[in-house]
Amino acid sequence: MSQQDELKILTPVGMLGYGFDEALFWSAVSDGVDAIICDSGSTDSGPARLALGTMSGSREGYTAELEKFLLAAHHFHVPVLIGSAGGDGANDHVDIFVDIINEIVTRLHLRPMKVVKIYAEVSKDIVQSELDAGRITPCGDAVPELQQNDVEDASRIVAQMGIEPYLKAMEEHPDFDVIIGGRSYDPAPYAAFCVHKGFPNLDIAWHMGKIMECGALCAKPKSREALAIVRHDSFDLRPLNPSSRCTAVSVAAHSLYEKTRPDILFGPGGSLYLQDTTYEELPDNRTVRVRGAKFVPLEQGQYTVKLEAARTRGYHSCFFGGFTDPILISQIDSFIRTVKDHVASVCKFPYDLKLTTYGTRNQISMFSDTNHGETLPPSIAIHGDARAETQAQATRVIHAARVGCMHGSYPGQVATSGNFAMPCAPLDIPMGRVCEFCIYHLMPVDDPTALFHISASVVDHNSDEEPPALVIPAYSPSGFPHASVAKPENNVPRPTILSPPAPPGMCYLGEFASVIRSKNAGPYELTFDIMFDSLAKYFFAKTSGVLDVPKFAELYGIQISDIVAAVWWEPAMALKVTVKRPIVSGRFGETDTHGSCQHAKLLRVLIPAMKDLDE
Missing domain, CATH: 3.30.70 (Alpha-Beta Plaits)
Structure with a gap:
């Protein structure tokens, strides 16, 4: 069998349950894709799911989207991989997803489906034993040392799996139709599928997965449905919404999003270094080709998994x-x-x-x-x-x-x-x-698959009825008012609401920068991204001194030691600053669980007016 030259991966939406355009989905599937992969997990919404056993989406919402995935598996034999079922990746939520699949197969009279489950919960006894041995460490400087009562109080503990459990599941069950994973490192199912299909370059696989797990969030305007075309030395990213496009800067900027730093992405089994990455805009003016990332694996015996847990504290x-x-x-x-x-x-x-x-x-x-x-x-x-x-x-x-x-x-x-x-x-x-949250810590493991139980079953029904005929709806831009009717960005004036006007010779950063945003980088860190729309502005801001570490700390009333990272990132023409969160996400007294409304102080920072902005 000749080696496959390309691998096409479809992600309909960056978070299962958020909704996507059915016509764009079926257009991509009918054109031919090798897999449908979708993430379902996040800690962005706080600790409630882990503590209470609730899901991030409704069962009805998950059913509506999984139904499309299963119809694609039925009619086009496209495999489906879902990570972090239900939001937290707990065992119960893996089971709920499989139960939804059973219901859909029975209701629609689909062909038998081989469904693989990967559990991610870890017993407290294992964690306590590793804690007693002094082998558990905080996941970042903002996270406190783990205490015995943290383990005892946890409602459940999940471990974030890397590619190894997914690879094992696919090797043991190569005829799978669906894999439902428990808590997963977001790009893990993407990278694992690439390796399983003969694309073992983890430089490419990890970087592609890290961008694709958010769907077409890396496009301008940001949208939902995305296609990745993976090759042995590069990968292409393309939004499916015809009113969106990927640009070199928009794709490079995605390495900023909700991450501690943009140049190094830490994950299970190693780290992805992006300093030498290149982003090439292709002639279609919508697709970007990416290459040059470097995945550096951990040394033998250094593999860790991240543990996550939450507890309740009164009413x-x-x-x-x-x-x-x-x-x-x-x-x-x-x-x-x-x-x-x-x-x-x-x-x-x-x-x-x-x-x-x-x-x-x-x-x-x-x-x-x-x-x-x-x-x-x-x-x-x-x-x-x-x-x-x-x-x-x-x-x-x-x-x-x-x-x-x-x-x-x-x-x-x-x-x-x-x-x-x-x-x-x-x-x-x-x-x-x-x-x-009470656990957000790293635990070493000798075998990256040992904690994650894998099982498979064939979902079938006892009916001779035929499944419904597949009707592919026509694409209608009316479903995308946020993107399809968007004007070119240069023709959309930004409202100016900062008052009073800046002093002569100065301007506000909120008028000078193109993007100023804040976001959680996990429950214990908050990250700020300040982006510029030209290299001239980027270098001017970088050399102005108004955004150095001491001034940032003064602006937010924090200690310099509370700044975890401060990185100027030329590929995205941006500055990233990550700080310890003053209050852990979702804890009592929280004012902004998502962390997305902390940027306002930056808007009014004064920067010298730059002459000849068009140069």
């Missing part, structure tokens, strides 16, 4: 509403203190209470508050969150806080019938258990 209740009285708003800080004093006077048991106001200053920030604006807003919102040992106690605290907001007095008060606008009932909302 919480909340309320939401707002104030409009300018007399109250002008003294909101002192008023909030009187509310807290009222709660303390009526709740004589341990509790935590966080009252967050929206509109007077940036309390969404995880960092030190900004100053009040020059003018008071016409109205502000307030969110209360209370935690206690029981749900009843948490609701009692939040009730007392809401009553304090509603009937508390303040100097100069004229509106004596009540202060608080309450938009919805119930007024005091029980929220269930509070969750927090």
Whole structure:
């Protein structure tokens, strides 16, 4: 058999359950693809899934998308690989996905499907034994040392698998139709499939998988459906949405997204070095060819897997509403203190209470508050969150806080019938258990497959009925208002809302940079990306000194030692700064679980005005 020259991999969406265009999907499948691979996991939404055993999407949503995948497997014999089932990759969620597959095969009378499961949960006894031996280390400087109670309190522990369990599953079951993996390093199923199909260059396989696991997020405008064409010395990336395109910069910039640093990507079994990577825009003006990454494997005996776990810490209740009285708003800080004093006077048991106001200053920030604006807003919102040992106690605290907001007095008060606008009932909302991450650590393993149980079964039905005829819908751009009707980026003026105007000879970074964003880089780190639309701007900003490490630390009120990485990255014309998260993602008191609203301070950084911007 001659060696295959190309491998085509289709990813319909960067997160299973988020939805994709059926016509674009079937167009790619009917043109011919070698696999459908999709990620289903993330820690971005906080610890609740791991702690409570919930899934990131609904069963109905997963069913709708898996149905398309199984129809492709039935009619075109395309294998399907799914990683991190249900969001957290717990064993129960692997089983739920297989149960969904059983239901679809039976309902649609599909041919028998061989389904392989890979479990990723790890027993507490194994983790405790490794902890006692001193062999478990934090995954990053922001993560504390693992304690015995962290293991004991964990609802479940999952290990993040690399390519080896997927390779073993495919070698043992080469006739598989579907693989449902538990918690996986996002690019692992992509890289493993490449190796299994005779493309063993891990430089190519890992880098392709690391980009493709987000679908066409690397395109401009960002979209969902993506196709990778893998060769032995390079790979091509192409969005399927005809209104999107990949560019050299947009693909290079993806190495910034939600990662600690852009030049080195750490993963199970080794690290991917991107310093010598090249990005070539092809003549179709939509596809980018990538080559040059270098995967450096760990030395023998150094292989580690990342453990993840979360626990519950009491119960919480909340309320939401707002104030409009300018007399109250002008003294909101002192008023909030009187509310807290009222709660303390009526709740004589341990509790935590966080009252967050929206509109007077940036309390969404995880960092030190900004100053009040020059003018008071016409109205502000307030969110209360209370935690206690029981749900009843948490609701009692939040009730007392809401009553304090509603009937508390303040100097100069004229509106004596009540202060608080309450938009919805119930007024005091029980929220269930509070969750927090407790394990995010590395554990060495002698065998990368030993922790991950693999099993296979044939899903069949007892019916002579034929499956439904395959009807491929026509593509309609109306399904993509965010991308298909987008104007070329150079023709879309950016709204300027920063005021007052920058001083003469200066401009705001929010007007100078093309992208300023923040995002979680795991639960314990927050990363900032500042991108520029020309090399001239990039080098000007780099040499201006306004974005050096001490000034960044001063801007966010943190210690320089809290900055994990600060890297200027020319391929994407960007600066990446990653810091220790002031509060672990999703823990009580969180203001921004996703970490995507922490960029605002950077918008108002002053940078010298650059002359001759078109040069």
